[in-house]
Amino acid sequence: MTDNDTTVTGWVGWGVFAAVVLLIAGVLDAFHGLQALIGPDTAYFLGGAGLFSVDIEGWGWWHLISGLLLILVGIALLTGATWARVVAIILVALNAIGQLTLIAVQPWISLILLALDILVIYALTVHGRELKALRD
Numbered sequence: 001m002t003d004n005d006t007t008v009t010g011w012v013g014w015g016v017f018a019a020v021v022l023l024i025a026g027v028l029d030a031f032h033g034l035q036a037l038i039g040p041d042t043a044y045f046l047g048g049a050g051l052f053s054v055d056i057e058g059w060g061w062w063h064l065i066s067g068l069l070l071i072l073v074g075i076a077l078l079t080g081a082t083w084a085r086v087v088a089i090i091l092v093a094l095n096a097i098g099q100l101t102l103i104a105v106q107p108w109i110s111l112i113l114l115a116l117d118i119l120v121i122y123a124l125t126v127h128g129r130e131l132k133a134l135r136d
Contacts, residue, residue: 012131026068
């Protein structure tokens with residue numbers, strides 16, 4: 001089956017779900033990035049694994065840039081862009097790896113976000129092709 005042979009089924013909702021999750025995550029990331037850039041310089045977190053020190057300015061820039069990128073990719077996904085599927089899968093896979101490193105500090109949030117990352121990757125790899133067919 002080629003890209004032109006793809007028909008739209010009820011499963012296209014998975015692709016829309018992935019795009020909306022990326023948009024929401026992007027808005028939240030950008031907001032937290034701005035919040036960190038306006039706020040203090042250093043933060044300390046006490047977790048089960050020990051004390052963590054975080055450079056807030058670097059963290060803020062990372063989240064602002066990644067948030068804006070997620071918003072761009074989420075919008076592009078809704079238009080059916082193939083490049084957006086590839087970039088989204090890479091970004092979500094990187095986030096999943098990041099969540100694995102944070103399990104010791106915030107286990108429940110990390111596991112929930114890891115499960116959501118897996119759902120988004122599933123949606124984009126299995127049903128993402130239908131997003132393009134939906135817009136054609």
